[in-house]
Structure formats: structure tokens, C-alpha cells
Amino acid sequence: MLFLLPHPVAAPSLKFTPPPTLESIPPQPAARDSYEARLVATMSPYAPQTRVTGTIRLWGHGNRKLPWMRHLVMLWQEGFRKFHPGVTFDYQMHGTSSGVPSLFNGTGDVAILGEEILPEAVRAFEHVKHYPPLGIEIVTGSVDVRNFDYAQQFFVHKDNPLAQMTLQQLDAVFGAEHRRGPKNIRSWGELGLTGEWADKPIHPYGWAIDDSFGAYLQEYLLGGSHRWNCALREYVHQSQPDGRIYDHGQQILDALADDRYGIAVSNIRYAGPEVKALAIGATSAGPFYQATKQALVEHRYPLARTIPAIIDRAPGMPVDPKLKEFLRYLLSRDGQEMVIRDGRYLPLSPGLIAEQLRKIE
Known part of the structure; x- marks a missing residue:
């Protein structure tokens, strides 16, 4: 087995503007004429199938000090209780890693995660319950x-003539097992660039491979492979003397800005004029998409992400009525309106909502 050690990273020169602290990122309600507001307006309103009472124990993405999902979850609770005043909520949002264990140890009813469920969490649940958990995208x-x-977006230096890449090409550049294609890609000429670029090696920059962002890429880009390009330069958050955080995404794109032959995975929030985002296609036939709101909601961007609510439902058994009503509320126009009122996540598409409703009926 090959074990990859993080590439040594020199101490950065702080040329960035640190992002605001999480506490200073308030809810960002969508404008009434925005794409997401118009989309949600087309959805069916919530209509209870039955009246329910009792307590719903919520676990998952959160923190006692930082209000990650608290505002949105409180909006959901308030809206749901207008229809079901006999329901109370026990809010225990201590972090994504606490969510799934709460289901199989009997302390939680719904785990709202901050990212896709990890294979390790599924295996842990199955080890205890002997069947998989049920995930509902919300x-x-x-x-x-x-x-x-x-x-998760991919960037090259502004001087690079490349404008787009496929998932197969990205797997071949960032990975070492090329599960999506016939070979690894290590030079720009192998991506079709000519002239001075043809024989230049590709320098990949990215998250630490043991970070949750790295785990996502392993699953959804590398096809489950844990074998990365040994040349990958890995970055983690760095705490500064004044308490501020130099985000890994910012470090990645700051490094790329100084490297004409680099390629990086990061996010547009950290991008400056020295780098450009690539359009991504599922196959060489395209189409190719940038990570816009519409492309993400409609799952046209190949690495679009969704947040699940996880519950314990044994095969062949109905969903607990109060949980079923709560999930139906989240998947209704009423529940998705709370998403755009909070404004930090995006709503689901009507097609994806229909798929989720079929899971609980």
C-alpha cells in the first residue's frame, strides 16, 4: 500500500484579505426576482397527510459556538410547528460526525449533515443495524x-489557454489510478496544449487528502480511489497570531497565482485576477458548465453537491409519521422557501424533490 505524505509547504506571505469570520456571515435572503426564488415559487405547498405530535431529535451539522445551520433549522422548526403545534424539537446539532451515530445509538431521529454521507458512516450504521441508513436530499x-x-471548482493560471476539462481528465491529473480513463496525465501536452506548454509538467494544488473536501473528491472524482498524484501540494487551514484563519482554499489559489503551470481545486470565493475557473463536463462530448446557481441546482455541473437528512428506516417498514411529515415539509415549497430566506444554501430542483418524496412514501 502506498502512503502519501503531504507536500511540504513554505510559510505563506500574507498577501490575502482574510475572509470574514463565520459569525459575521449573516443570512443572505435571495431577492424576489432571483433564479432560486422563481424556482421555489413553482413548487407545491406543504399539505399535511396526517396530524402528528411528539418530539423530533435533530443531530448533525452545527457547533455550540458557531451558528452553522441554526438559523435555517430554526426557520424550519417554526414553519413546521404552524402545521403541527404538538411537535417539539430537541436540537442537538454538534457536528456532522455526530449525526449518523445518533441514529444507531438511539439518541437521534434525524441527522442533518453538512456534506454527503461518508462511506465510513454508512458502514458504521450497517455494522450496528444490519441495513443501510436512508438518506433524503434536502x-x-x-x-x-x-x-x-x-x-468544488478547478482553476488554472490566467495565462493558461485551457478553458475546460472533463471528469476523466481531472481524475487522470489529480489521481494515480485513472479509474475513469486509460492513463494518468502529467504534462500539459497530454491535455492538448502546444508550444511552450507541450512538455511542461502539471503542478496540482488542492486540499489535504484527509480533509472532508479531499474525501469528497476521492469518492466522486477519483471513483473511490485513495491513490493521489504524488506531486499534489496539499493545504490546510492556518491559524494566524491574531486568531484569523488563512483558509486552505485561499492558500491554494494564492499559490496557483504564482505558478503558470499549475492547476488547482478550490472555490471562486478565493479567486483573484491571476487565476481562472475551468468549465467542467461529465464527458468529452460536453456540455461544459461553470458552477453557477442554476447549474448546481439542476445538477448540470458534474460535481454539484447536496445536503442530506439521514434517518433510520428498516427495509420494508414505514417512516415514523412525524419524521415523514417533517421531511415532506422540508421538500415542499414552504420548506424550500426557508432555504432561500436563509440564503446560504440553494434549494433543490423539482425533479430531485420528486425523487426524494418517493423514498419516504
Whole structure:
């Protein structure tokens, strides 16, 4: 087995403008004429199938000090209780890693995660319960809001003539097992660039491979492979003496800005004029998309992300009525209106909502 050590990273020169602290990122309600507001207006309103009472225990993405999903979850609770005043909520949002264990140890009813469920969490649940958990997608990840599952995007230096790449090419550049294609890609000429670029090696920059962002790429880009390009330069958040954080995404694009032959995975919130985002296509036939709100919600961007709510439902058994009503509320126009009122996540598409409703009926 090959173990990859992080590439040594020199101490950065602080040429960036640090992002605002999480506490200073308030809800960002969508404008009434925005794409997401118009989309949600087409959805069916919530209509209870049955009246329910009792307590719903919520676990998952959150923190006692930082209000990650608290505002949105409180909006959901308030809206749901207008229809079901006999329901109370026990709010225990201590972090994504606490969500799924709460289901199989009997302390939680719904785990609202901050990212896609990890294979390790599924295996842990199955080890205890002997069947898989049920995941219901409830929101789409943001374009560029920190800690709200922002889009993973790929960048090159502004001088690079490349404008787009496929998932197969990205796997071949960032990975070492090329599960999507016939070979690894290590030079710009192998991507079709000519002239001075033809024989230049590709310098990849990215998240630490043991970061949750790296885990996502392993699963959804590298096809489950844990074998990365050994040349990958890995970055983690760095705490500064004044307490501010130099985000890994910012470090990545700051490094790319100084490297004409680099390629990086990061997010548009950190991009400056020295780098450019690539359009991504699922196949060489295209189409190719940038990570816009519409492309993410409609899952046209190949690495679009969604946030699930996870519940424990044994095969062949109905969903607990109060949980079913709560999930139906989240998947209704009423529940998705709260998403755009909060404004940090994006709503689901009507087609994806229909798929989720079929899971609980």
C-alpha cells in the first residue's frame, strides 16, 4: 500500500484579505426576482397527510459556538410547528460526525449533515443495524458560501489557454489510478496544449487528502480511489497570531497565482485576477458548465453537491409519521422557501424533490 505524505509547504506571505469570520456571515435572503426564488415559487405547498405530535431529535451539522445551520433549522422548526403545534424539537446539532451515530445509538431521529454521507458512516450504521441508513436530499450546496458546502471548482493560471476539462481528465491529473480513463496525465501536452506548454509538467494544488473536501473528491472524482498524484501540494487551514484563519482554499489559489503551470481545486470565493475557473463536463462530448446557481441546482455541473437528512428506516417498514411529515415539509415549497430566506444554501430542483418524496412514501 502506498502512503502519501503531504507536500511540504513554505510559510505563506500574507498577501490575502482574510475572509470574514463565520459569525459575521449573516443570512443572505435571495431577492424576489432571483433564479432560486422563481424556482421555489413553482413548487407545491406543504399539505399535511396526517396530524402528528411528539418530539423530533435533530443531530448533525452545527457547533455550540458557531451558528452553522441554526438559523435555517430554526426557520424550519417554526414553519413546521404552524402545521403541527404538538411537535417539539430537541436540537442537538454538534457536528456532522455526530449525526449518523445518533441514529444507531438511539439518541437521534434525524441527522442533518453538512456534506454527503461518508462511506465510513454508512458502514458504521450497517455494522450496528444490519441495513443501510436512508438518506433524503434536502438542500443544494452553495456556490461560494464558506461552511455551506460550496462548490468544488478547478482553476488554472490566467495565462493558461485551457478553458475546460472533463471528469476523466481531472481524475487522470489529480489521481494515480485513472479509474475513469486509460492513463494518468502529467504534462500539459497530454491535455492538448502546444508550444511552450507541450512538455511542461502539471503542478496540482488542492486540499489535504484527509480533509472532508479531499474525501469528497476521492469518492466522486477519483471513483473511490485513495491513490493521489504524488506531486499534489496539499493545504490546510492556518491559524494566524491574531486568531484569523488563512483558509486552505485561499492558500491554494494564492499559490496557483504564482505558478503558470499549475492547476488547482478550490472555490471562486478565493479567486483573484491571476487565476481562472475551468468549465467542467461529465464527458468529452460536453456540455461544459461553470458552477453557477442554476447549474448546481439542476445538477448540470458534474460535481454539484447536496445536503442530506439521514434517518433510520428498516427495509420494508414505514417512516415514523412525524419524521415523514417533517421531511415532506422540508421538500415542499414552504420548506424550500426557508432555504432561500436563509440564503446560504440553494434549494433543490423539482425533479430531485420528486425523487426524494418517493423514498419516504
